[in-house]
Amino acid sequence: METVTIKDIAKALNLSTSTVSRALRGSYEISPETKKVVLEYAEKINYRPNPIALSLKENRSRSIGVIVPEIDNPFFSQAINGIETIVYNRGYHALIFQSYESYQREVINVQHLASRRVDGVLISLSGQTTDIDHLRELQDKGMPIVFFDRFSDEINTHKVIADNFDGAFKATEHLIKSGRRRIAHIAASASLSITKERINGYRAALNKYQRPIDDTLIKYCGYSLVEVDNVIGELLADSNPPDAIFTASDRLAVSCLTALKNKHVDIPKQIAVVGFTNLKVAHLFDPPLSTVMQPAMEMGQTAAELLLDLIERKSKAPITYQTIKLPTEMIIRESC
Amino acid sequence: METVTIKDIAKALNLSTSTVSRALRGSYEISPETKKVVLEYAEKINYRPNPIALSLKENRSRSIGVIVPEIDNPFFSQAINGIETIVYNRGYHALIFQSYESYQREVINVQHLASRRVDGVLISLSGQTTDIDHLRELQDKGMPIVFFDRFSDEINTHKVIADNFDGAFKATEHLIKSGRRRIAHIAASASLSITKERINGYRAALNKYQRPIDDTLIKYCGYSLVEVDNVIGELLADSNPPDAIFTASDRLAVSCLTALKNKHVDIPKQIAVVGFTNLKVAHLFDPPLSTVMQPAMEMGQTAAELLLDLIERKSKAPITYQTIKLPTEMIIRESC
DNA sequence: AACGTTGCCGATAACGATTGCGTAAATTTA
DNA sequence: TAAATTTACGCAATCGTTATCGGCAACGTT
Structure with missing residues (x-):
């Protein structure tokens, strides 16, 4: 990678590098003629300043x-x-x-x-x-x-x-209002701020409508299908299984749908699903996936x-x- | 952003920068004791070499x-x-x-x-x-x-x-074998190599089964829903409309499905669709989308x-x- | 005539790291 | 003991660019 430097210009035009530098930056200290010559030559040989040298010098x-x-x-x-x-x-x-x-x-x-x-x-x-x-x-x-x-x-x-709280609240509220009685929540990594906020929104909606909060319905879960499949298995095996699942992320929603379909669960009849995703194709799903979208x-x-x-x-x-x-x-x- | 440099180490240990540099790189010219002192001090103050300086010097x-x-x-x-x-x-x-x-x-x-x-x-x-x-x-x-x-x-x-040719060939061949008689192809930008290869595969399959090649069935198209919608409109308005569409990319397949659904076309009864996509959620679609996947x-x-x-x-x-x-x-x- | 001002430009030092070369001291060899 | 060699380190140049400092004419001013 041979490249053109300010030195090449200086040598070719019989100027110092400082003059060339200043001419290129349009300094008032350089005469219009010199500027013109430098700029034209720089253009001609396709000079590009070296950002690496700049970074080193300016520390940015x-x-x-x-x-x-x-x-x-x-x-x-x-x-x-x-x-x-x-x-x-x-x-x-x-x-x-x-x-x-x-x-x-x-x-x-x-x-x-x-x-x-x-x-x-x-x-x-x-x-x-x-x-x-x-x-x-x-x-x-x-x-x-x-x-x-x-x-x-x-x-x-x-x-x-x-607004994760509000998104989770709206999703849970909608499930409640459409008659769901046991709403599970599949959450992502417990340490994440978004996880906490979404769980809080979920709880707040349940509280508002005086629904009991059953912690066994809140499942923290990795993204892989295997993990989600296990979690869904646990939920379904419950003596009182959920009739709705609110899923806390893109990946979880997809794995969740896949797992439910594998188990031949009827969505939404048997279990309603709401995701928290930015998938641009959620409307093409079977059934089209309700979702909380983030900007x-x-x-x-x-x-x-x-x-x-x-x-x-x-x-x-x-x-x-x-x-x-x-x-x-x-x-x-x-x-x- | 104040950062630790080789100079700081040199000054602190009363050595020259060259010695520090060589010590850090393990040069044989530096005594084991000096090396040890330098390495320990570098570790202690969390020294990291500056890749920008290296880039400038080594031109890589x-x-x-x-x-x-x-x-x-x-x-x-x-x-x-x-x-x-x-x-x-x-x-x-x-x-x-x-x-x-x-x-x-x-x-x-x-x-x-x-x-x-x-x-x-x-x-x-x-x-x-x-x-x-x-x-x-x-x-x-x-x-x-x-x-x-x-x-x-x-x-x-x-x-x-x-192997775009083979992928397109297989997709088209499958459509032919499953009884489709008029297979359209929605292609991406005409200048792209992948577009040409896929069209060639499509043509080759039609040729192999002695099907006529109707160039009005090949539509070059941008990714937006509007454009795809227009193209689909043209195809459907034909006096002899296609009963299958082979779509040449991720984005096109999604727009195509969306457009067909908007027009209440029955997939696959009325029109079969095969995409060329790496969507990990194609199996969740309604209907699950057949597709050619690339590695x-x-x-x-x-x-x-x-x-x-x-x-x-x-x-x-x-x-x-x-x-x-x-x-x-x-x-x-x-x-x- | 002596001095200051202005316009235009050059030499140099930095930024951080590496490296060829030089060299004093220590060690080995003759 | 003197010479030769080795050891262990420092000096300075280098990469591309800019900022600082300064030089040097050609003026104008007193």
């Missing part, structure tokens, strides 16, 4: 790091699209990393981003993460961090989340804007961190 | 660039997962960029990757791309490039593709391995570029 990279649990999940890929639109428009780049729901991988990613001198980090925590020292260290070094979707209370910074793209955009504001702010005044909660939407289809 | 970054049309597409996100597994195991990082099917965006991404000094590029072309000068230039500068899925014939390099993850892995081999090869001997074709799998469900 005009790029941000984005850590998500998994790209192969429509919620996160849509959020990333939101992030990129904002970030590009403001002259930055997004470096995307996946934790694959692994704590260890998340720590490695965080360290790598730090050494890459990203100017800030957007992160949605892995399902395994309980200890957030790696992020606290990063923040202590002065790195701006913004959480989206899955956050930790132990770090004081901007957070952009969906994934908007969450990404909002988080990116907050992060860039943090990065670019000049004032040394203490920051008032915000938690922005975006509304969820309940989409009712035939699965409930 | 131990990272590769990956350009895909869109992450929010299961085929590509799965391929990326395959790429990352390989790349990480071999000590590299993957920088992921999206062209959003835009030629202009693809060019910008390519240039950015070049200036970032990635050691190689994995790319799947955007649907708009017909001119590949941006890639040719890059290759001329010595940048290793490997195509996966969507390639260009005009660049001589490794290519990893699915997305494996394609990513293979492409990544080829690229890393190109990057790390020492010999100056001319390279024999390969085109690796991985088998597709036809999954028959109730939609046909």
Whole structure:
């Protein structure tokens, strides 16, 4: 990879590198003629400044790091699209990393981003993460961090989340109102903020309608079909099995439907199902899947804007961190 | 972002930076005692080498660039997962960029990757791309490039593709064998290699069974529901409408199903549908969608391995570029 | 005539890490 | 004991870019 540098221009035009540099940046100290010559030659030989040299010199990279649990999940890929639109428009780049729901991988990613001198980090925590020292260290070094979707209370910074409580509340309420009497909830990793919020919404709806809360109906569960299948097995084996299931995530909803179909359970007659997913194909399902949708793209955009504001702010005044909660939407289809 | 550098270590231990550097790299020129002191102190203050400085010096970054049309597409996100597994195991990082099917965006991404000094590029072309000068230039500068899925014939390099011809052939053949008499094909962007290969497979199957090839049954189409809806409208309005549709991509299959359902077409009775998709939820559809699946993850892995081999090869001997074709799998469900 | 101002530009030092070369001290060899 | 060699380290250049500092004309001002 041979590349054109500012030195090549300087040598060719018999100028110093400083003059070339200044000419390229339009400094007033350089005469219009010199500027013209330099700019034209730079254009001609297709000069591109080396961002690596800039990063080294300025200790910043005009790029941000984005850590998500998994790209192969429509919620996160849509959020990333939101992030990129904002970030590009403001002259930055997004470096995307996946934790694959692994704590260890998340720590490695965080360290790598730090050494890459990203100017800030957007992160949605892995399902395994309980200890957030790696992020606290990063923040202590002065790195701006913004959480989206899955956050930790132990770090004081901007957070952009969906109204998980309200989404879960609406889903549970709808099931109650449509006559379901025993509503189970299949939740994701217990350590996640979204899990807690959604369970709280579920409980609150049951409370509002004076329904008993049966903790055996709340199942924490990994994403794999095997795990979900086991959980569904337990629920169905109960002497008083549920007539509805509210599922707390994309992956869980899909595994749940698959498991129920494998067991030839009639949806919604025998068991109604509501998911919490951003699948764009839920309307094609049999039956069409009712779901609580999150404004994934908007969450990404909002988080990116907050992060860039943090990065670019000049004032040394203490920051008032915000938690922005975006509304969820309940989409009712035939699965409930 | 204050960070620890080799200088800090040198100053603290009263050594020169060169000694510290060599000690950290385990050079034989450094005495065991000095090494020990340096390593322990580096560990203690949590020293991490600055990859940016290394990139600048060595003109390489131990990272590769990956350009895909869109992450929010299961085929590509799965391929990326395959790429990352390989790349990480071999000590590299993957920088992921999206062209959003835009030629202009693809060019910008390519240039950015070049200036970032990635050691190689994995790319799947955007649907708009017909001119590949941006890639040719890059290759001329010595940048290793490997195509996966969507390639260009005009660049001589490794290519990893699915057996699109065979997949399309099998899909069409299955439709013929199950008694369908007029089989339409909804194709993606005409300029894409995958489009051509799939159309050829479709034609070959029709030929084999001596069916007439009616070019009005082949529709090139964008991904949006509106466009697909129009195309379906045209097909249905025909005096002799098709009784089967073979759809050439993830997005098209979904839009196609949606459009057919909106028009209350009975699938598969009135029209059978086969997709070409990596949707992990196709079995949940109504009706379960028959589909040709590509080994997305494996394609990513293979492409990544080829690229890393190109990057790390020492010999100056001319390279024999390969085109690796991985088998597709036809999954028959109730939609046909 | 002496000095200050302004316009235009160059030399140099940094950013962090590596590396070829030089060299003093320690050790071995003759 | 002197010479030769080895050991163990420091110096300085390098990668591409910019900021700082300064130089040097050509002016104008007193």
